[in-house]
Amino acid sequence: MLNSVIVVDDEASIRTAVEQWLSLSGFNVQLFARGEDCLAQLPRDFPGVILSDVRMPGLSGMQLLERLQQEDPDLPVILLTGHGDVPMAVEAMRNGAYDFLEKPFTPQHLMGSLGRALEKRRLVLENRRLHEQADLKAQLESTLLGMSQGLQQLRRQVLELAGLPVNVLIRGETGSGKERVARCLHDVGPRADKPFVALNCAAIPEALFEAELFGHESGAFTGAQGKRIGKLEYANGGTLFLDEIESMPLAQQAKLLRVIQEHKLERLGANQSIGVDLRIVAATKPDLLEEARAGRFREDLAYRLNVAELRLAPLxxxxxxxxxxxxxxxxxxxxxxxxxxxxxxxxxxxxxxxxxxxxxxxxxxxxxxxxxxxxxxxxxxxxxxxxxxxxxxxxxxxxxxxxxxxxxxxxxxxxxxxxxxxxxxxxxxxxxxxxxxxxxxxxx
Incomplete structure (x- = not known):
């Protein structure tokens, strides 16, 4: 249930009183003395209501309402007004304000207005979520084509996993579309506006693998001219797709495991760690645990990569x-x-x-x-x-x-x-x- 309220008022006594009332009633309250600060910190699809005074230095309540309407026309804004501001508040409601409360107001009056506004906000956000889900489903249906039960299940699994911060292992035969599925996981998830970086582990000579994955500083080894950003660092914030992961050299598997565990990496020739936030989607044809039992793959890395598994059925x-x-x-x-x-x-x-x-x-x-x-x-x-x-x-x-x-x-x-x-x-x-x-x- 939504219970977030942002209170914007330049009077500290009003902010304190309202916060006490709302906190005792179980609301999550955030306070601002200036409208500019509220706008700067307002998250997208804020799950709550804005409670703002009309007369404030800097950005007034009316100006704040106008800016909020531009950002999100469906965000409920309740204005707090003095007696002389009532005609202005009525005009503001015509321009999109949800309600206004004339000072001094009772806690009961405030709670009633907030309850109705929060219910409206809940319905708006639920409707948006359903529309987004429908859009993402349509996007998947146009990308992962097929009518079979297996394809329908795969699309459902991709939709469920796309928004989760977990690594995914894709298993399938050669040519079954593993990279396309990895791309879908990226494109319909929250990292879609960040890089999608693909690396085929079987196509890189072992001597160059570490530099390709981790990057290097100038002079780190013979021929290393200038600094180079590796695939892991380049994918920061986004998704790194490691195809044919079973071909990764064992030495690099240990270093990749450390990156997954610590969210940090070091370029070749560097002493400073670099923080990275990325999702790893790996693809393989053989069973990684069988590869581990045969001594060709690290078992601990296999478990780290296979938090969730998608199997692509052959044609x-x-x-x-x-x-x-x-x-x-x-x-x-x-x-x-x-x-x-x-x-x-x-x-x-x-x-x-x-x-x-x-x-x-x-x-x-x-x-x-x-x-x-x-x-x-x-x-x-x-x-x-x-x-x-x-x-x-x-x-x-x-x-x-x-x-x-x-x-x-x-x-x-x-x-x-x-x-x-x-x-x-x-x-x-x-x-x-x-x-x-x-x-x-x-x-x-």
Whole structure:
């Protein structure tokens, strides 16, 4: 429940009296003698109410109201007025003030006005939160494409983890989109306006790894000309994405562990520690704990990195996402080339669904670009990796069910009519494919 109140009044006796009343009633009170100080320290989406005198030196209560309206028109401002200021206060209410209290006022009158203002503020902030969540969800749906249960769960997990100050480990096969997921964790979280720094641990020679990660001072080693900021320091305030973390040399693993524990680092050749505040998102294909048991990775670092884990399913485990992804990549490639993407035939769709896609989304994107260029491979499905006819039919059936559920926004009657299925048969098929109508309901 919201219970924060900022009191702005140049009279110390008024500030003290109001603070005593409010504190005894359980309010969190912050006092300012000047409107300028209030503005300078007011946090974004302040969860409370402003209580301000009208007549003050410097910024008056009316001027403070005007400035607050510019910052946040929905922030409740209650003005404290003398008898001669009532007409001015009434005018202020027309300009956005929530209420005014004529001095001297009783604690009961003050509490009543504050209670109503705080309830209004609670509703406004809750509405904002819901809108922000809806916007972030839409952003994720346009970035992490897919209709499968696995993709829907992944988007929910990313949305839940994005705002939490914890390190995340992403596990997935090559080409499954680990960096894209890491970028989403950054973009929909509170660090979105800070740097996102990506580093592929397998692409850096071991001799250069420490300098790349920690930076160096001039002359720290042969060839170190000038000071260089390392990836850890450059990502300060934001997110550091460490891809193929299992390839990090053991010596650097120990130093990274220390940075995570102490939030400090030292450049090569320096004696002074530098404070860093960053989130680490690491990606790996193998199980880090198995790597630790084999002596190739530090177990303590594995636990530090894996506070939360996201698993990316390979494309062969979510075949119903293949047509949507293929169409998206083909259309994007065609637009980039100034061409119209050719249609996908039924035979081509069957090949797409039958192929195992060992290169996952990266391989699919490449195939889609070739399709946009009119350079389709003679066949995508071979005898060794072709899915059975029954498997292809199951995948296509799930695709049709999802399309109908999306079309009718989870309304079962419309799905029954479109697919010409009785209710019981539709329920059985939905259950077999793990489909839940609530996932397709239109959100307000």
């Amino acid at each position: 062969r485990e979510r075949r119903e996402d293949i047509p949507l992804l293929f169409e998206h990549f083909a259309r994007a490639s065609a637009e980039r080339l100034g061409r119209k993407a050719p249609l996908v035939s039924g035979a081509q769709l069957a090949q797409l669904l039958a192929h195992d896609w060992p290169g996952n989304v990266r391989e699919l994107a490449n195939a889609a670009e070739r399709h946009a260029l009119g350079l389709d491979s003679p066949t995508l499905a071979t005898e060794s990796d072709a899915q059975s006819l029954a498997g292809q039919m199951e995948a296509f059936e799930a695709l049709c069910l999802r399309a109908a559920l999306r079309q009718h926004k989870g309304e079962i009657k419309g799905v029954m009519e479109t697919l010409q299925l009785p209710r019981r048969t539709l329920n059985e098929k939905m259950q077999r494919h793990g489909l839940v109508r609530e996932d397709f309901l239109e959100r307000e």
